[in-house]
Amino acid sequence: MKDVVTGIFLLAGSLFILLSAIGVLRMPDLFTRMSATTKASTLGIGLVLIGTAIHWMDLGIASRAIAIILFLFLTAPVAAHIIGRAAYFDRVPLWEKTHIDELKGRYDEKSHTLTAPKSPVPSRKKAFKKSATEAPERGGI
């Protein structure tokens, strides 16, 4: 019985890890790739470690597994946010089918802090319509 539960957890976890790997290989641009890796791989590793903890039924192993899970759950969003921020300032190109870049014009170029846009920002609907017809452009960081 214990073995069956362990096996199910291991297989489910490794399938989620495979899903994140396929995501990182096949997604079109960096930001979508990050959305695939951060969530799916965290869940997959969490499931695998829970399976390990169930298999050993030992306090030391379980506490190590829980420590790794907690640490991953705390650090994965932070790391993804930091890389995403650095990538945005580095002008990593968005996917050509991206409809709207809500940060455009809202960052101060020099100090990398948020500022109010100089010109009034077009409403969501307008920007969507506009960029749906013409190729989206980046810039104004």
Place this chain on the structure above:
Amino acid sequence: MNFIAWTTSLSVAIIGLSILFIFMRLVKGPTIEDRIVALDLLAANAIAFIAVYSIQNDTTTFLDVGVILALLAFLGTVAFAFYLERRTKK
């Protein structure tokens, strides 16, 4: 071959396949940020691999390596991103 040996073998195969995919992205990755994301994910997969390996080979020693690997992967990612952002700041 009992159930647990079968599932661990399958898990090792699946995780190995995903490491291969991530490595392809690491080699291909058009920007440096793609490579950083791939490296981060590679370390995460190594943790999962260690967990499965500990069940398969009946040793618990390597789980400590997993804890350290989780720490180091986060620190490496933050350091890369920090210097990358500083480079773009004028």
